[in-house]
Amino acid sequence: MHLRAPAIVCATRSHGETAAIARLLTAEAGLVGAYVAGGRGRQLRPVLLPGNLVEADIRARAAGQLPFARIELVTSRGPWLSEPLPAAAIAWATALTATALPEHQPFPPLFAALAALLDAITVSPSARGWTVALLGYEVLLLRELGFGVPVGRPDPADWSAVLAAFDRLGPALARNPLAHCRTDVMAARDSLRARLARIGGG
Numbered sequence: 001m002h003l004r005a006p007a008i009v010c011a012t013r014s015h016g017e018t019a020a021i022a023r024l025l026t027a028e029a030g031l032v033g034a035y036v037a038g039g040r041g042r043q044l045r046p047v048l049l050p051g052n053l054v055e056a057d058i059r060a061r062a063a064g065q066l067p068f069a070r071i072e073l074v075t076s077r078g079p080w081l082s083e084p085l086p087a088a089a090i091a092w093a094t095a096l097t098a099t100a101l102p103e104h105q106p107f108p109p110l111f112a113a114l115a116a117l118l119d120a121i122t123v124s125p126s127a128r129g130w131t132v133a134l135l136g137y138e139v140l141l142l143r144e145l146g147f148g149v150p151v152g153r154p155d156p157a158d159w160s161a162v163l164a165a166f167d168r169l170g171p172a173l174a175r176n177p178l179a180h181c182r183t184d185v186m187a188a189r190d191s192l193r194a195r196l197a198r199i200g201g202g
Contacts, residue, residue, distance in 0.1 A: 001060040001067060003029050006074065008114055009052045010098035014040055022048055022069060023098045024056055027111040031101045034058050034069035044071065050094035051077035051118055077122060085127045088192040089134060093117055099185045100141060100177035107144050113137050127196060131166070132156045138169055147176040159199065166193060 007024035010031065015021045020039025024032050034056070038044050047054060053075040060067035080086040097114060101107065117137045120130040132154065139149050149172070154161040170193075174186050 001029075001058065001063075003032075003056070003058045005029070005056060005058075007032075007054050007056040008094070008097075008111070008118070009048055009050050009054060010094040011050060012036075012039065012048045020044075020048055021066075022071070024054070024058070024069065025097055025101070025111055025114060026056065026058075026106075027108045028106055029058075029104060030106040031098065031103050032056075032058055032067065032069075033103060034067040036069050036071055039071075046076070046078055047071055047073045049076070049078055049081065050098075051081075051090040053115065053118075077118060080122050085192075085195050086121050088188070088195050089121050089127070089130065090118065092188040092192045093121075093134065093137060095185050095188050096138070096141065096173070096178075099181055100145065100173075110137075110141060110144055113140050127199060128156070128159065131162055131196060135162070135165055135169060138173060142172060142176065145177050147172065163193075163196060166196065 005026045005028050007026045009022060010025050011023040012020045018038055018040050020036045022034055022036050022039065024034060026032060036044060036048065039048050052073060055072040055074055057070040058067045077090055093114060114137060117133050120133045124130045142149050154165040170189060178185050
């Protein structure tokens with residue numbers, strides 16, 4: 001396996017003293033787990049933040065072997081991780097992606113949609129500008145994985161309807177793509193929902 005492509009960092013975990021295992025979403029190869037030497041070091045730690053867009057050079061010598069990846073930063077979401085609402089949205093979207101998708105199965109529409117959602121989160125002046133896009137991403141993920149979708153697109157101008165759609169969609173995510181999770185990934189969505197409720201009228 002050898003792939004050089006744009007990738008979205010969806011999750012990282014420590015490996016040994018200085019390395020990290022990154023879960024990267026690519027358009028061509030889908031979700032890929034890869035070993036990043038020095039991933040916990042001063043230079044690469046801010047590059048491997050969930051939500052960042054990177055250029056990844058991923059190589060594996062044999063099928064079934066954990067690939068090695070070299071990572072270069074393209075777009076950082078770091079400045080928004082200190083803002084509670086954008087940080088909660090980025091954390092949920094990337095955690096959902098890293099947990100729900102099978103590895104090495106390409107979903108080009110999901111890669112494009114997640115990239116667009118992350119852009120929307122970082123350019124919109126408030127959560128009202130990206131919450132419907134987030135719901136759209138969740139619906140697309142359910143459809144790409146072959147699950148039914150229980151909610152239509154709400155009117156972005158009707159904040160109560162947006163929150164009601166958010167609430168209706170949650171059980172479908174918990175019951176279907178996240179049912180196998182050993183950790184409470186939905187806690188990230190619950191945290192985001194609590195923050196969205198504080199917006200006027202919520």
